[in-house]
Amino acid sequence: MTRKVLSIALMSTALVTSAYAQEATLTIESWRNDDLTLWQDKIIPAFEAEHPGIKVIFSPSAPAEYNAVLNSKLEAGSAGDLITCRPFDASLALYDGGHLSDLSDLEAMGNFSDVAKSAWQTDDGSASFCVPMASVIHGFIYNKDAFNELGIEVPSTEAEFFAALDKIKEDGTYIPMAMGTNDQWEAATMGYNNIGPNYWKGEEGRQALIRGEQKLTDPQWVAPYATLAKWADYLGDGYEAQTYPDSQNLFTLGRAAIYPAGSWEIAGFNTQADFEMGAFKPPVQNAGDTCYISDHTDIGIGLNAASENQEAARTFLAWVASPEFASIFGNAVPGFFPLSNEPVELEDPLAKEIVGWRDECESTIRSTYQILSRGTPNLENETWGASVAAIKGAETPEALGQQLQDGLATWYAPHQ
């Protein structure tokens, strides 16, 4: 019985395969199994309608296993034609290993800014190997009802920001800011790398740090820790043991007024919170200063160098780089913003508000992600600890900067 079923299955597979034999079938490797229906119902049909000769299959694996599964598939030569790319070193290793094709000559790459492409480039920027798909933007999400109730204006400078926090604290109805230090990464990601770009002037400072022209002991890299130290007064009681889900719940239950955020929260917050939400960008020091935002590249897509369907795959990648893909993707997953230069009309009001900052501010990515977290000690992990220590007041901002600089200098040549 089992054998019969099996042979029928095999026969039907053979039939299906032969029916498409003359056409190209592209398989996409991905870790986004949450997005399976989105790809099957929206993205792939839209592409196949335009390119009738090409069939696309989206084949995701579990996020935690993705890197390992992908590596073994690539080694065995059984990986799909298109590879969803993690940012920075994980994908760079694949390119260096000869598993990803150089896409610099793909015309559609011109649709992306240098910052957008930086996550999937060789260190010298000479080769790009993945098409940027989406980024996440940092800022602050706030409870509009709470702000109206207390008569607080949306802050744009740091002074206004702390004045607003003072007012919320004085009133006492709401916890001013929902963040904890228990899980550590929030302090670095939603704290340091959220407000930091305004101090080190985004890309300018980040690039200078990579080149070794600036040091982590310079005032622009130390000052964000001093600002973080002031946050402690406005976090909830026992924030030291408050976890990431605790913070999310505090905010969506309406108990906290401001949430230092990443845009990936939008979809979740929309379903959880029953009050109106707004967002403001990281406050600048003086009114009128240029603002900088962390517009962090998170997901891209590249071409398996061993794929037999190079032409069809390039057609698909060119389409991924197009505004049409951007608008489908951006609207289906609010909070993951397409990276193309051409603006995308988003429907979700909160997502729209946040993505609008790109027009007013300069974009940059998290300072520790490119190159600087390759060695031991790992700068990203160290930054988590330093940000927590800054908030708790365990060490002075200067000492923290010195500690990070010393760690970086032990292995990174431009800082030695």
Added chain:
Amino acid sequence: MQTRRIRWHIAVFLAPAVLVYTAVMIFPLFNTLRLALFTEVDQTRVYVGLQNFRTLFFDPIWSEQFWNALGNNFWFFLVHMLVQNPIGVALAAILSHPRLRFAALYRSAIFIPTILSFVIVGFAWKLILSPLWGIAPSMLDAVGLKSLFAPWLGKEEYALTTLALVSVWQFVGIPMMLIYAALLSIPEEILEAGEIDGITGASAFWKIKLPLILPSIGIISILTFVGNFNAFDLIYVSQGALAGPDFSTDILGTFMYRTFFGFQLQLGDPHMGSAIAGAMFAIILVGVCIYLFGIQTRMRRYQL
């Protein structure tokens, strides 16, 4: 004299266990130790001898973390020895009292946490101690001691002790059960003989029972030692791989995990990870040897 036949059946009966044990325990153990002698340069594995261990013990970046983890591990063990085992002995002594009612109920209730998963224990205690939703602050508030509450798991100075006590709560059933069994095996005649000589009540415990259960306490101590130095789960579940705050709960297990498998942007380094695993193995081996040759052989045994 007739030559003895080779007793093949011994080898045949031993084979399955030896093969399985070799495949899943002995081979991986030695392979891990072997892996510690290599490193990766330009995507090829290179033999470097003891270089990884030299890095681990003498490079300040590594040694600082290693000694911190080892120190934390000793504190973790000390809390267990000072809290878990005395409480276990005391509970066993109370349970073995012939006139105690509902002894079976207490026994099961105290033993149940032992069979719970670390994930459940870690998560439940995190919720209990949570400053936001936990019942610990409101319970303290109810008796007017709210001022004693602190976010224990988030403070460098308390986090490790708190987790050690959670672990004690979970595992106190094991020493209790072992000692309870040892106490039950003490013959009535000995106690009666003591009673005739006027040794009753508490002094019967100290002078007769305790010396008789000392070997069991020794076994429990060594089990605690091995268990604590291999511990990982509880810390990982409640504090994550970075063992925060500021590595104050980092023990050898979490340090090894972080190094071996990598974490966030830190790529995994199986070779350094194996070196740490090798160091853990050596520490446990030395500890067990000290016990076996230094303590157990000198322990006085009584024929019951």
